[in-house]
Amino acid sequence: MWSMYLVRASQSSIVRRSALAGRGIFAVKAVEAGTPLFVTEAVSVGRAMLPDRADQSRELAQLVMWKGFVEQVLEVVKRCGRTLRLIYALSADEVPETELFRPNSKVRAFLNEKPDVGRILEVLDVNSLTEEAISAKKLGSDDGGCHGVGLWLLASLVNHSCTPNARRLHIGDHMVVFASRDAKAGEEITFAYFDVLLPLKKRRALAKAWGFQCGCERCVFEEGACHAEEIEGVVEGEGDAGKAVVRLEEGLKRWATKARERGWLRASFWEAFLECYKSEKTMRKWGRRIPAEAVVAESIAEAVGGDERSVEGGGGGGEEEWRRRGGGGV
Numbered sequence: 601m602w603s604m605y606l607v608r609a610s611q612s613s614i615v616r617r618s619a620l621a622g623r624g625i626f627a628v629k630a631v632e633a634g635t636p637l638f639v640t641e642a643v644s645v646g647r648a649m650l651p652d653r654a655d656q657s658r659e660l661a662q663l664v665m666w667k668g669f670v671e672q673v674l675e676v677v678k679r680c681g682r683t684l685r686l687i688y689a690l691s692a693d694e695v696p697e698t699e700l701f702r703p704n705s706k707v708r709a710f711l712n713e714k715p716d717v718g719r720i721l722e723v724l725d726v727n728s729l730t731e732e733a734i735s736a737k738k739l740g741s742d743d744g745g746c747h748g749v750g751l752w753l754l755a756s757l758v759n760h761s762c763t764p765n766a767r768r769l770h771i772g773d774h775m776v777v778f779a780s781r782d783a784k785a786g787e788e789i790t791f792a793y794f795d796v797l798l799p800l801k802k803r804r805a806l807a808k809a810w811g812f813q814c815g816c817e818r819c820v821f822e823e824g825a826c827h828a829e830e831i832e833g834v835v836e837g838e839g840d841a842g843k844a845v846v847r848l849e850e851g852l853k854r855w856a857t858k859a860r861e862r863g864w865l866r867a868s869f870w871e872a873f874l875e876c877y878k879s880e881k882t883m884r885k886w887g888r889r890i891p892a893e894a895v896v897a898e899s900i901a902e903a904v905g906g907d908e909r910s911v912e913g914g915g916g917g918g919e920e921e922w923r924r925r926g927g928g929g930v
């Protein structure tokens with residue numbers, strides 16, 4: 601009823617206890633950006649055409665899509681005890697054995713067990729993924745532009761991080777999870793559940809809407825760096841993006857931040873950077889005290905993983921070159 605296979609001799613990812621949440625998926629060996637980590641086929645996907653974002657019938661279309669999806673999952677588990685066992689493993693406290701997720705697993709399935717619909721719905725509520733998401737891309741248009749919500753068992757164990765290292769690619773009912781930046785052996789594989797080019801306060805609110813408080817290393821760093829709140833105050837209070845960016849860049853030098861930390865903080869204030877780049881007047885006013893867009897885009901991409909929105913724009917030369925030419929001087 602379902603199939604899932606791991607690329608690279610079934611060794612790229614395993615399920616382990618996560619410091620972020622109960623369980624998570626970890627890289628067994630170091631991976632470079634772009635490396636496929638695993639491929640997994642959906643238990644089921646409910647698809648529907650979604651009207652324009654502003655259109656209220658969009659909500660109705662989403663409901664119909666969700667209802668169809670739930671019905672399909674219930675059909676599958678009625679016929680396949682193994683899928684039922686895997687779904688229950690998603691909401692259990694203990695770390696499920698990786699063996700359970702292998703296609704030819706010898707782990708015994710539940711046979712003739714009546715599915716607990718309430719429990720399944722609870723699992724679907726927190727584990728279903730949409731094809732149209734911040735960390736996802738969809739290939740192929742055979743389905744006429746339909747969007748879907750589905751359950752991809754192994755991928756649903758991937759936790760959120762504001763400094764994610766993986767993205768997903770949807771091809772039909774299959775999902776390919778690949779590294780969006782280099783990751784070390786033993787590092788947890790994470791997606792962005794929501795936009796991470798946002799300040800800490802906004803990210804906290806989004807995580808809350810998902811029902812958790814994010815404990816990723818970027819959030820921990822930014823919570824400790826009170827400067828982040830100070831800069832946030834400048835951006836919101838004065839409404840002068842140029843001044844805020846220059847203060848942030850001065851701070852990055854003063855606080856002796858590491859390259860990753862600089863990327864995180866720039867990602868948090870990306871909106872202010874963008875406002876500057878859109879205004880010739882601002883760029884003229886602050887000159888080299890505002891780093892080139894390509895420098896900031898590269899720094900953000902290295903820290904929070906590739907995202908096409910962060911690699912727009914020209915400039916070039918990188919951070920070292922920008923500093924060498926006297927950029928960022930106080």
Ligand SMILES: C[S@@+](CC[C@H](N)C(=O)[O-])C[C@H]1O[C@@H](n2cnc3c(N)ncnc32)[C@H](O)[C@@H]1O
Pocket residue numbers: 620621622623624690691726727728756757758759760761810811812813814815816
């Ligand atoms: C799709 S599940 C991820 C797998 C989940 N950890 C598990 O063991 O089943 C989503 C849930 O994991 C938890 N979670 C994910 N990312 C988290 C994070 N960065 N910090 C805390 N909890 C997180 C939240 O409870 C969230 O609702």
